[in-house]
Amino acid sequence: MTTPSAEDRRYFDEKKIPTDVWSVLRVSSLLSVGEFKIFELAYEDWYGEAGDEMMIEKHFTGYMFNDLVPPWVRHFCKKVMKRDQEGELDPGEFGVVEPTGSQEQFNKGLEAIMWILGALIILFVMGESAAQVLKLQCMLPPCY
Numbered sequence: 001m002t003t004p005s006a007e008d009r010r011y012f013d014e015k016k017i018p019t020d021v022w023s024v025l026r027v028s029s030l031l032s033v034g035e036f037k038i039f040e041l042a043y044e045d046w047y048g049e050a051g052d053e054m055m056i057e058k059h060f061t062g063y064m065f066n067d068l069v070p071p072w073v074r075h076f077c078k079k080v081m082k083r084d085q086e087g088e089l090d091p092g093e094f095g096v097v098e099p100t101g102s103q104e105q106f107n108k109g110l111e112a113i114m115w116i117l118g119a120l121i122i123l124f125v126m127g128e129s130a131a132q133v134l135k136l137q138c139m140l141p142p143c144y
Contacts, residue, residue, distance in 0.1 A: 023077035024063070026081060038076070039070075044095075045072075
């Protein structure tokens with residue numbers, strides 16, 4: 001009996017997970033996408049075209065509630081895991097790309113951080129002023 005690699009080693013209740021389901025979870029992790037996306041990618045890989053979402057959802061429901069993995073998903077998972085073992089896994093090959101933020105999104109995030117920081121500074125100054133008006137010795141606990 002061969003010992004499993006570090007990536008395939010299972011712990012605690014994970015030993016109760018069927019092998020096919022474990023494969024879907026593993027590939028989902030390798031490609032950094034959700035399990036439903038694995039079904040979509042597998043369908044497209046097997047049939048050569050994007051599948052109807054309702055049809056894929058029917059198979060995905062069987063997977064979620066009854067641990068049923070269709071052959072085309074099983075084949076896709078083996079293919080991805082084999083590429084990973086060979087060190088040749090490229091998520092872009094399967095249409096998975098890391099989303100990158102636009103400059104506009106970056107600017108919006110920066111603006112939100114500035115507004116939050118400004119609000120916190122104003123709250124702190126107001127609290128300090130209130131402490132001076134009320135002649136409080138200590139504003140932030142612990143007070144000794």
